[in-house]
Amino acid sequence: MSKNPLSLAPAPQNPGSVVLERIIRRIQAHAMTMIHIANNREDVQKGDPKVGGHPSACSSALHLLSLLHLYVKNPQDYFAIKPHASPVDHSNNYLMRLLFEKDGSRMSDDRQRQAMKNLRHFSHSGEPVFQSYHSAFDPDNFGFLPSGSVGIPPVNALYLAHAYQMAEKHGFDVPQDPHFWCLMGDSEFREGSLIEAMPEAAERGIGNLTWILDYNRQSLDGHRVINEDALGGHDSDRVEGTARANGWDVIHIRHGALRTKVFKDSPHGESLQTVLESALPDYELQSLLAKNDAQTFINAVGKYDQGAAKVLKDLDEKSVVGVLRDLGGHDIEAILEAFSYARTNSNKPTFIIAHTIKGWNLQCAAQSGNHSALMEDEEIFDLRTKSGIEDKDIYSFARFDEKSAEGKYLKERGEWLADGIGKIKTLKENNLKALQSNMSAYELQTKFPSEVGINLKFVPLIHTQWMLGQVTAKINRIADTGEDAKKPLTDAEKRWKPVTKYFTTMAPDVGTSTNLNASMDGKIFGPESSDFENQYGVKDAKTPDLIPHEVETSRHVRFDIAECNVMSCAGSYGKMGEFAGVPFLPIMSVYDFFIKRALDQYFYNAYWNASFIVMGTPAGITLSPEGAQHAWKSDIQIANSITWEPTYAVEMDWVLTETAKRHFITAVEGEDHPESNKGRAAVIIRGVTRALEQKELLTRLKTHKRFEGKKDEEMLELTRQDFVKGGWYLVDHRGKPGYRPGENVVNLFAMGAMASEALVASDMLLKEGLFANVVMVSSPDLLLGNLADKDGYQHLKSGLGITGDLYLSVNEDRPAAATSTEYPPKNFGPTPGALSQVLSLGGRRIPVVSVHDGEPGLLDNIGSILGTLQNALSVRKHSKSGRPVDIYAYHGVDGASVAEAAVEILKASAFSEIKIDAALLPQLQSRSEANA
Secondary structure (H helix, E strand, C coil): CCCCCCCCCCCCHHHHHHHHHHHHHHHHHHHHHHHHHCCCCCCCCCCCCCCCCHHHHHHHHHHHHHHHHHCCCCCCCCEEECHHHHHHHHHHHHHHHCCCCCCCCCCCHHHHHHHHCCECCCCCCCCCCCCCCCCCCCCCCCEECCCCCCCCCHHHHHHCCCCCCHHHHCCCCCEEEECCCEEEEECCHHHHHHHHHHHHHHHHHCCCCCEEECCEEEEEEECCCCHHHHHHHCHHHHHHHHHHHHCCCEEECCEEEHHHHHHHHHHCHHHHHHHHHCCCHHHHHHHHHHCCHHHHHHHHHCCHHHHHHHHHHHCCCCHHHHHHHEEEHHCCHHHHHHHHHHHHCCCCCEEEEEEECCCCCCCCCCCCCCCCCCHHHHHHHHHHHCCCCCCCCCCCCCCCCCHHHHHHHHHHHHHHHHHHHHHHHHHHHHHHHHHHHHHCCCCCCCCCCCCCCCCCCCCCCCCCCHHHHHHHHHHHHHHHHCCCCCCCCCHHHHHCHHCCCEEEEEECCCCCCCCCCCCCCCECCCCCCCCCHHHCCCCCCCCCCEEEECCCCCCEECCCCHHHHHHHHHHHHHHHHHHHCCEEEEEEEECCHHHHHHHHHHHHHHHHCCCCCECCCCHHHHHHHHHHHCCCCCCCCCEEEEEEEECCHHHHHHHHHHHHHHHHHHHHHHCCCCCCCCCCCCCEEEECCCEECCCHHHHHHHHCCHHCCCHHHHHHHHHHHHHHEEEEEEEEECCCCCCCCCCCCCEEEEEEHHHHHHHHHHHHHHHHCCEEEEEEEECHHHHHHHHHHCCCCHHHHCCCCCCCEEEEECCCCHHHCCCCCCCCCCCCCCCCCCCEEEEEEEEECCCCCCCCCHHHCCCHHHHHHHCCCEEEEECCCCCCCCCCHHHHHHHCEEEHHHHHHHHHHHHCCCCEEEEEEEEEHHHHHHHHEEEE
């Protein structure tokens, strides 16, 4: 049926419709049994939520999915299906013995049966289970995209096909001719993500993509009642028109063999076909299917065409009902013909509209509320009996006799697919071994560069977004520079050579405005196009050359304004290391505010462990002239995700390098490596277009006591080490004369561009005798969030030395100090005089003021972690247009507001009074000396 690119034996021949139909009936019985067992467990506790299940949704997709498994798919193909049909896939793989252990070996028959009875079960001791929907945890997860988020997987499949295209055109050794099969429900096809992505497939020349619509005319809530008068036809006609308008070939699988024969043999057969295809509304057809009565069907057809009704009157009652229910989505030959066309149609993507019955072969067929309808024992055992299962043990999941035609075919088909899956795994491993060897030549696993290295001497006033362009441009230059180049690479640049060809960039029509010009200029990846600007002499040399080419130096994927599509593309490219051993590292740049448009896609990417970078730039109220719409940042905290916010330009280099190091080390060493990206594969980096004086960084670092006598390079390296752990000191007053924690010290935490305001506040406070340290939070996740919680906030408390310690001073006979509201308190501190029998001590913890351009929740937990007071200054209202100085003041995050907040929180800091028996002092003194 298709090419054989993996040096496999020929695929097993079609065993015939009769054999396939018997296998499909067994698959339905097993899928329904899985759901039945899940809903009738003995370990259900009172109050537990329902387990649910979707027998009817499985049954409408039964023939479509089973034939893909049983005959159509190749080992290198991918599936993305509607979530409710996953038991059908599991049952197919079970019968072909294609359930695998974590080490890649095939499960024993006992373990496979155990998995089948463990749908939606939690694995307590390593027993195999199936998740509710397709998941990476399933024992048949090969070639499957997670299916829990409707409307998203088919789009990811589209861009995964595109990633394979780029890998092949760039000379990587990947499986040839993979096909991407995506099944979705007709209600699901109203998801905007699918409509938005449709033009992409044809425009990008993706012919190895097939979207299949399980058109059963029902949704979760019941029948889909469409205003067909307004649409001018059925919803399937709308879908067809939409697909064709976006460059897809469309195939309807409307009718089965019985209908086709009646249309052909009867004088008015064509009229009956017209009624069924055009005149009879979908809602009425659903009602007729639910009624399931021959005379009612004849009367309904007669309303539209008496000649068509006569065709039915000439048939016996059983045949009339047969014609009513003979939809093409359950006809083996019709389905295989459509799939065969889709496989060989390499010029365009194919859209198949398969007309089906929701609940096919079940008692709930076509019933309005059947989406979550469950079966009773009697129906389950009836299905099992009719599928040839004689064993009464519901947990048996009986296979076919190995000597039967079905048993022989399933074994042969399963072995053929398993052989291919093994060879794909070997191909992937070989690709990664080649990368590992190249990286080892430069010791990249142990000595990865700390930066790409951008010369900033001649750019004193710049912003972090500019630095993004510089770093990506240099990475591209290194990738494209050969041994015979006129300007050879330096030794430092050569160390990057093994990995630079894996970087790709992409943007939703903001590539130029996010400083990706150099990465776009002559580097657009796509089908070749004529350069008419050059032909007519109107090309602007100052703007990037956007003519696409499918060559190795083309690494930018250009988009129109479609943030959701780009996010899905980034996620798909970010899975190529896992799928094909080609660990692309996609960098998506987007105006930060519009990350919100693609949060569903971002969550999906993070969930299925894609490794990618989203560059949100420009971000927040630093984009003050743009006003409210562009000024609200997308502050998100999702598992397997990390957010960075660099302040100075060199930090952009640091974070991109750190992300690249973890990405490539993970690719070749795995997630168990101490510097892998486990738990942080999805990366968001904030960039801004508000420029800062770059010399300010070293100027401030040179005032730190710990940096006395150190060279610039040493200071920057120590700062970088703190940066990649989540936070670093920009201003560090510790150890300076007059520095008295608990009396005149406050810690200011800031992020990104807010460093300028924190510095203003720190300087203002110093003039008043108050010491305000400035700690830059480079990553809230690493310093304060999920990733920090794993090690007890180690870097915050030990690395930076910021704790909630209570700092005490002698406070003899001065009870007023405990309630004083003056700051600093006039009667605070030791006084001369003999100690009384009870020593009175008083003290304060160092309070915290945080300031950041974003939602409060990003930094407002510092105080609770440390056990001290905190004032979190942030963006709490919609913005306006204006200069940064005006907008910062409007939001209360300007320097003066930060200084005022510091004074107020010092006043409000709790003054604790502690009394110690003077007799204990010698013991305390000796213990102190022993610990010294």
